[in-house]
Amino acid sequence: MKNPMQADFAPKELAPQINAHFNGKFEVELKYRLTDREAFWARLSAKSPEVMLEDNLEHDCYFDSPTASLAAEHKSLCIREMLPSGIMLWIVKGPEKDRCEAVNITDANKAKSMLRTLGYQCVLEIKKRRSVYFLGEFHLTLDWLEGLGDFAELAIMTNDEAKLPIYEAQLLALAAELGLEESQREFLSYRQLQMAIQG
């Protein structure tokens, strides 16, 4: 069975890293608001991170039933299109906070049509500019969202639920090394933040 996050349309040389980093049923993720993107970048680049992708445009369409039953069950259903990599993903998160599963798909428009046939509708679109770096076994995501600003996410995926607290402690230590403070932590998802400014 092929790896779910295997990026068929990403540069071939990235495939092993992508497989190693995005293989897991659970994701530990710490998100921070960046008050000074330049200063954060200086600290990050001093660690010589491996570049997975830089300045990729991501277009997410979140789907839910007309009664918002997925949101009520703490689940999310999303079709993501990435440019220029051309990667397209079908992503399901929840109901547990750390649970995230995704498969590559070959046609985002077709997948959206299929979800509409199944009775879902697009309830939210989010567009962001994303860069992803590898730092050892962790990955770091640097995002800019229109209307929301700059964010850094430190994360790791795993199939071993028992390791989640260990990884969280390691990610907190890494965040401190990168100058990120607890006051910058953001506990809401981009989806929740976007709905807050839209509402």
Next chain:
Amino acid sequence: MKNPMQADFAPKELAPQINAHFNGKFEVELKYRLTDREAFWARLSAKSPEVMLEDNLEHDCYFDSPTASLAAEHKSLCIREMLPSGIMLWIVKGPEKDRCEAVNITDANKAKSMLRTLGYQCVLEIKKRRSVYFLGEFHLTLDWLEGLGDFAELAIMTNDEAKLPIYEAQLLALAAELGLEESQREFLSYRQLQMAIQG
């Protein structure tokens, strides 16, 4: 946007044919029970069909909600794994009889897990041995299903709903050339036939 049925894991030389033949939102499909597979094969091979694949094993898992709401709405949701080609598909059919949409996916087990997270459960599994041939702009599928026997399906996919009756007439003519008689027509889906013998 890439073609939905583009077979990333099929032999490269097949890609153009697959794209040309499986590009469409609607499918006109005539299904016949074969009383004599050998005799049918003699007529078919006399037409020198182009082989897309032969003796591929297909494992379909049909999903529905616990209340069977998809079946009630004349929709079906299926994850298909094909061997040895390795092609994996997420397929949604209905509610219209001729409507079929599919995208290639990179991990069938992950997709099934995602569907379970969304609240669906696997309600039926069908395993069949399938060969697919091209005859001009049409494709012909020769199937053997355990417990159900041999079938031939003549079909074409299109985005143009207006062409459906024209294609149906052409497919009926092709069936007659292949010695298939109206008495052999099967109007139930494999799913319905399988549920009938299981029930």
